[in-house]
Amino acid sequence: MRALEVEGLDVDLGGRPVLRDVRLHLDRGELVGLLGPNGAGKTTLLRAILALTRTRAGTVTVEGNPSRPGRSGIGYVPQRHEFTWDFPISVEQAVLTGRTGRLGLLRRPGVSDWRAVGDALDRVQLTGLRRRPVGELSGGQRQRVLVARALALAPRILLLDEPFTGLDMPTQEMLGDLFVSLAREDRAVLMTTHDLVAAVDSCTRLVLLNGRIVADGRPADLQDAELWTTTFGVSATSPLLKLVRAT
Amino acid sequence: MSITEFLTDLLNPDLAFLPKALAIAVMSSIVCGVVGCYVVLRGMAFIGDAVAHAVFPGIAVAFVLQGSLVLGGAVAGVVTALLIAIFAQNRRIKEDSIIGVFLVGAFALGIVIISQAPGYAGSLQQFLFGSITGIPDRDLYVVGGTGLVVLGLVLALHKEFVAVCLDREMSRAMGLSVFWLDIVLYVLVTLAVVISLQTIGNILVLALLITPAAAARLLTDRLGVMMLLAPVIGGTSAVVGLYLSWSYDTPVGGTIVLVATAIFLVAWLVAPRHGLLTRRWRRPSGPEPVDVNRPAPLPGLAHPPDPSPAVR
Numbered sequence: 001m002r003a004l005e006v007e008g009l010d011v012d013l014g015g016r017p018v019l020r021d022v023r024l025h026l027d028r029g030e031l032v033g034l035l036g037p038n039g040a041g042k043t044t045l046l047r048a049i050l051a052l053t054r055t056r057a058g059t060v061t062v063e064g065n066p067s068r069p070g071r072s073g074i075g076y077v078p079q080r081h082e083f084t085w086d087f088p089i090s091v092e093q094a095v096l097t098g099r100t101g102r103l104g105l106l107r108r109p110g111v112s113d114w115r116a117v118g119d120a121l122d123r124v125q126l127t128g129l130r131r132r133p134v135g136e137l138s139g140g141q142r143q144r145v146l147v148a149r150a151l152a153l154a155p156r157i158l159l160l161d162e163p164f165t166g167l168d169m170p171t172q173e174m175l176g177d178l179f180v181s182l183a184r185e186d187r188a189v190l191m192t193t194h195d196l197v198a199a200v201d202s203c204t205r206l207v208l209l210n211g212r213i214v215a216d217g218r219p220a221d222l223q224d225a226e227l228w229t230t231t232f233g234v235s236a237t238s239p240l241l242k243l244v245r246a247t
Numbered sequence: 248m249s250i251t252e253f254l255t256d257l258l259n260p261d262l263a264f265l266p267k268a269l270a271i272a273v274m275s276s277i278v279c280g281v282v283g284c285y286v287v288l289r290g291m292a293f294i295g296d297a298v299a300h301a302v303f304p305g306i307a308v309a310f311v312l313q314g315s316l317v318l319g320g321a322v323a324g325v326v327t328a329l330l331i332a333i334f335a336q337n338r339r340i341k342e343d344s345i346i347g348v349f350l351v352g353a354f355a356l357g358i359v360i361i362s363q364a365p366g367y368a369g370s371l372q373q374f375l376f377g378s379i380t381g382i383p384d385r386d387l388y389v390v391g392g393t394g395l396v397v398l399g400l401v402l403a404l405h406k407e408f409v410a411v412c413l414d415r416e417m418s419r420a421m422g423l424s425v426f427w428l429d430i431v432l433y434v435l436v437t438l439a440v441v442i443s444l445q446t447i448g449n450i451l452v453l454a455l456l457i458t459p460a461a462a463a464r465l466l467t468d469r470l471g472v473m474m475l476l477a478p479v480i481g482g483t484s485a486v487v488g489l490y491l492s493w494s495y496d497t498p499v500g501g502t503i504v505l506v507a508t509a510i511f512l513v514a515w516l517v518a519p520r521h522g523l524l525t526r527r528w529r530r531p532s533g534p535e536p537v538d539v540n541r542p543a544p545l546p547g548l549a550h551p552p553d554p555s556p557a558v559r
Contacts, residue, residue, distance in 0.1 A: 050420045070422015078416045087288055087413055088468045100410040101421025106403055133468040149417070 001064050003028050003157050003188035004049065009058030011041070011048050018044050020212045022058070026190055028156065031183035033199035034192040036209035037232045042192040043079075045209065046159050049190075050076055062157065070101040075155030077146045079162050085135050091145055092117055092130040098149035113152075120151035124178065140171035147178070158182060160191035164198060176202045196243050223247060248494035256493065265493070268379035268446055271390050272485040272503065275443035276455050278394040280481035281401055282439040283460035284474045285432060289412050293343055294331070295456045297350040298437045301327030303357030303449055306374060311364045317389045317441055324437030327353050332430055377448030377500030379489070390442040397438050400431065408432060409470070446485075447500040454504040455481060462511040465518040480510050 004026035011019040018041045026032055034042050047053040049060050051067040062072040089097075095117045096109055103109060121127045124144040129137070134145060143163055150158060160179065164172045176198050183189040183204070193199050199206060200219045208214040208222070208231040215227040222228075225236060225246045234240050241247070257266050286295050305323025309316045327349050334349075335342040361371060373381075401408075410418045411428050418425050436456070443452045463476035488503030495502075516524045 052416075052419050068422070069420055074420075076417060076420040078414065078420075082416045083414045084288070084412060088464065088470045088473055089409070089413070090469070093470075094413065097406070097410045097413055098417075098421070100406050100418070101423055103406070105407070109406075135468070 002026065002061070003063060004190070005059075005061040006045075006049065007059045007061070009045075009048060009060065010056040011044055011053060012056050013044065013053075018211065019048065022209075022213055024207060024213065024216070026157065026188040028186045028188045029183060030205055031179055031189045031191070031203050032205045032207060033203035034190060034207050034209055035194075035196065035199055035231070036192075040210045040231075042209060043161055046076075046161055046190075046192065049159060050074060073153070073155050073157065075150030075153055075158045077143075077150045077158070077160045077163060079165065080139070080142055080146065083134075083142070083146065085137075085142065087134065089134055090131050091126055091134060091137070091148075092121065094134050094145055095120055095148045095152050098152035102153060116152050116154060117148075119154075120148040123151055123182075124148045138171075139167050140174065143167065143171075143175060144178070147175075147182075151182075156187055158187055158189045160189065162192055162194065164193055164195040172198055196240065200244050219244075250490070253490050253493060264380050264382060267382050267384070267387055268499070269486065269489050270387060271382060271442075272379075272446040272489055272499070273482050274390055274394050275439070275446065276459070276481035276485040276503070277478040278397050279439045279443055279452075279455040280459040280463075280478035281398060281474055282435050283456040283458075283481075284463070284470070284477050285408055285412060286436060286456055287460040287464055288470075291436075292453070292457050293346055294328075294433065295436055295440070296453050297331065297346040297353075298324050298328055298433065299440045299449060299452045299456075300350045300357075301353040302437065302441050302444065303354050303374065304360055305357075306444065306449075307357040307361035307364075310361060310370060310374075315385070315389065316445070317386060317393065320441040320444060321393075321438060323353065324441055325434050328433035328437055329430065332426070332433060373448075374444070375448050375450050376498055377444070377446050377451065379446060379492075379499045382445055386445060390445075393438050393442050397435050400435060404428065404431065446489075447503060451500045451504045454507060455484075458504070458507040458511050459484065462507070462514040465511075465514040465521065468520075480507065484510060 002025050006022055006024040009019055009022040010017070022045060034045065036042050044053060048055055049067060051060065051069050060067040062074060065072070067074070096113065099109065099113050099116065103113065118127070121130055124147050126141065126144050126148060129141065134142065137145065147160075163175055163179070167175070172195060179189055179191065180202050203219060205217065206219055206222055207216045208227055210231045214231045215222055222244070223246045225241050228234070228241055228244060228246050229236055229238070232240060256262050257269065286292060302320035302324040305319040305321070306316050309319025331342070331345055331349055334345045364370065407423055407428055410421065410423060411425055415425055439456065440452050443455050447455055459481035460473070460477040462480050463473045466476055467473050484503050484507035488506040489499060491497065491506065492499040492502040514522070516522055518525060
């Protein structure tokens, strides 16, 4: 069974078409990069997969069932600016909030919840900082907090929205390694990014999106320059092509 | 007036309104302190302001009809909170403009309604600036009961409120009903405001909601501590403010708010780690404290080993 299957997805936002006939699948063990220019509909596609936005047509199937918020076993890592970093909360408490939906109303976190938080913090190597207020963390540490929060649900599918934005190269490299190993641990990982170099380097598969799927394949198979110029709307002499080694 | 004299007055049966006023002021400032933590952390002070003004027409109607002021205010506040939440769904106008429209509109409605009551000037003053006299015994129970309901709901929904404050998008993805949690929070803010109106008055009630919570935020980086400190600061302000107001014959609402403001300023100066004076005193000995808004990078290490947890 596929971890994630998107079929014929159409999404409109404010009466304008944003996604048309999007077809996408994801298997466990894959790290898939979702690439496209601003306004291509990358975040909208993630939100549609999470069933957070109304779709016009098409289906999203997660492990054989229709996607439902909080029920599908998808770990979501939104963009860093969605999070209130000046909130007086420690790293471990912030990660624990990832289990709020599963706990349900009126239930307090128990031993199993704290164990899940501990495992998630170990996984992103933040255990030593677990009592630190989130406001005192660096950008890379913050990104790892968000990943740990998603991992606290032990998801089999992980969606990452622009995890590299605003981070320096060493931090990007470290996070890239983390995502590769998370995928190898039998998870299906889908991430949107503008960092083409990192995507070509570490993803097992790339999906080029611009309102519709332009291309979908292994990085080595996407060397036709036209795919990239079509997706990003750049000229044939754009340095972008050198970046992704397309000819 | 000495504290002993104040205590004697509190026990004097001829001054029965004084302990009642004290009880209501303390109860309402405790509730406001707790709820105010969410208001401060979510940056929704303007919503608090709107709700505070929005309860006015309800109170005016209750006054004209001789009904319960607390109940009238609660109904009007909740209706306005719902209207704001619904109108804010239209993204063409920003939420703060919607709030601005309803805030002033509701207040204007209240003024027109209350002007229909004979001899309204005196009661208007009371609504706007608070008063310690003329509190019916019934209000004591209404305020106490409402306060317990509000605190109970905060306790029950705390982890959901925190999740929504932290990250709305993630909360939706987790299956939380962000819209309804917002509505419940607005209603809680409304109730906290309504039970405080009697002593503090309509204009100043926002201070009870914001100032103790803001002062508490300066003093700690831990939410649990903040939510205990804020009601303590609010309650202390109420007791000290009422004492000063009684001693020096100053308006009670204004005096309570001034005490809370003084506590806020002291917290701003001497807060541990981040206070203005604390930082100055520390400078010669310890290292520069970390600026919370600017994360400290660890240069020169591709995979920085995580340093030991911050000393707390």
